[in-house]
Amino acid sequence: MTVFVCRNTLLSFIIALLIAAGALGASDTAKAHDLGMLKAELVETDTAAGSAYHLMVWITATPLQPAFQTPDLPSRCTMSEVRPDTVEGRQDFRFECESRLNSLDALILHWPIDGLLVQASWKDAPDSKALFATDNGEINLKLSALDVYSASTIAQVRSYFELGTGHILSGADHLFFVSGLLLLIASRRQLLAAITTFTAGHSVTLLITTLGYVHVPVKALEACIALSVVVMAFVAVQAQDGRAGLCTRYPWVVAGAFGLLHGFGFAGALTELELEASDLPLALLGFNLGVEAGQLIFIALALLVCGLALKVAPSFNRASSRRATAYTLGIVATYWTMQRTLLLV
Structure with a gap:
């Protein structure tokens, strides 16, 4: 339980991430998955x-x-x-x-x-x-x-694994959503449930999109992914105000639902390749494992930074940090949503 208290001190870590993402976003955040x-x-x-x-x-x-x-x-x-x-x-x-x-x-x-x-x-x-x-x-x-x-088969899986890991770690909007989960969830059990359902959700849409059963317009998808971060930030702020809704009581529900949405974004990197049917099993296996590895690396790094922050500054104002981080996530994601929505007009 002590480890998860450190979610309240994520501000320093998130702010650094925001600065880097903001620099990228200033040039063209609307093309988060272009040139992949x-x-x-x-x-x-x-x-x-x-x-x-x-x-x-x-x-x-x-x-x-x-x-x-x-x-x-x-x-x-x-x-x-x-x-x-x-x-x-x-x-x-x-x-x-x-x-x-x-x-x-x-x-x-x-x-x-x-x-x-x-x-x-x-x-x-x-x-x-x-x-x-x-x-x-x-x-x-x-x-x-x-x-x-x-x-060899191992070499092929390794290549797609590296692609999946790089894709999630370079996708600021996906990482912002995961950051929102860390802000919202207060227990090990809830975090495990939320991450599991998020994984299940994006695995399903990654599969059906790569197989060609579903096609989602890229620009509309990018806007919706940014909006999902806005929603997560809003829910996190509500939780700080003591207004616990469905998303707060059952975070795995919102994680699974938005996992379906984010899976369409992950699939973009594979659908661009127009893989043959014989290449799909290894591509899906390696890429999905890579996405999960990248996601776990980010969570582990966030918790590590939080633990160090608690040791360095045990009197840090946790409530203020949590609120400031949620607002920062929401503001940046709102900008992304507006920017990407304007591209649909």
Whole structure:
């Protein structure tokens, strides 16, 4: 019980998060899930000097060409052409190598995206495909994953796991909602129930959306997700005033309901890939596990910071901190809701 009292001292942690999210939001919070995943094709052809390659990246938002820096190539390779193909809606890179690319080679991509699904077409080997996630702002496109031999099952699950973890930890609106749950819930048992129902909710909609049974307009979805944070903040403020409603008495209900909504947002990263049916089981397993891991990492970090805050400042005004955090969450989420709603007009 003592550990969960520290939810009242989340202000310092949340304010730092808000500053970072606000800086991102000032540029374009309405595009929280844009630029997440892109598709690319790497084609190998013959030349007199060796092998030539054509890397094509299909772009889902514009204008993005300036954001796509030239990839870092192996030392024996030289870039011969970089140009956008406005007709096809893609960015093209052509390069030549003195000898064929092999499993020890890699292309380093410094691109502002969450990940890249690459289809490779080799001269004398079967086509292959692999997903590459962003790590510290860059994508390490290891060609071993695109060689004649397909990546192992473990490697594929790990790739989608990394994608899911990165997606939840980079989604400020999702993390704000989880923060609202931490403010609202006062016991270990209730927190466990709420997190479980939130997980169940977004797992269901993640599944049915990725399978193509449901399609939700992205702009409307983004506005609704922001609104869910407003509702959570409002409920948290009501709880501080002693007005315990249904959401306060049964937080797992609101967590499960809004979990369904947030699942549509999580699914956006996978539906952008247009995965084949054979790829879906591993993609869903790895991605969903990654989302859960990221969510648990955030909760553990929040509780750790709270515990440290209690030790450093045991006389901290818990009620004021809790109220200030709820209001801050609500104000930022209200701004997001208004901004995203205006895009629907």
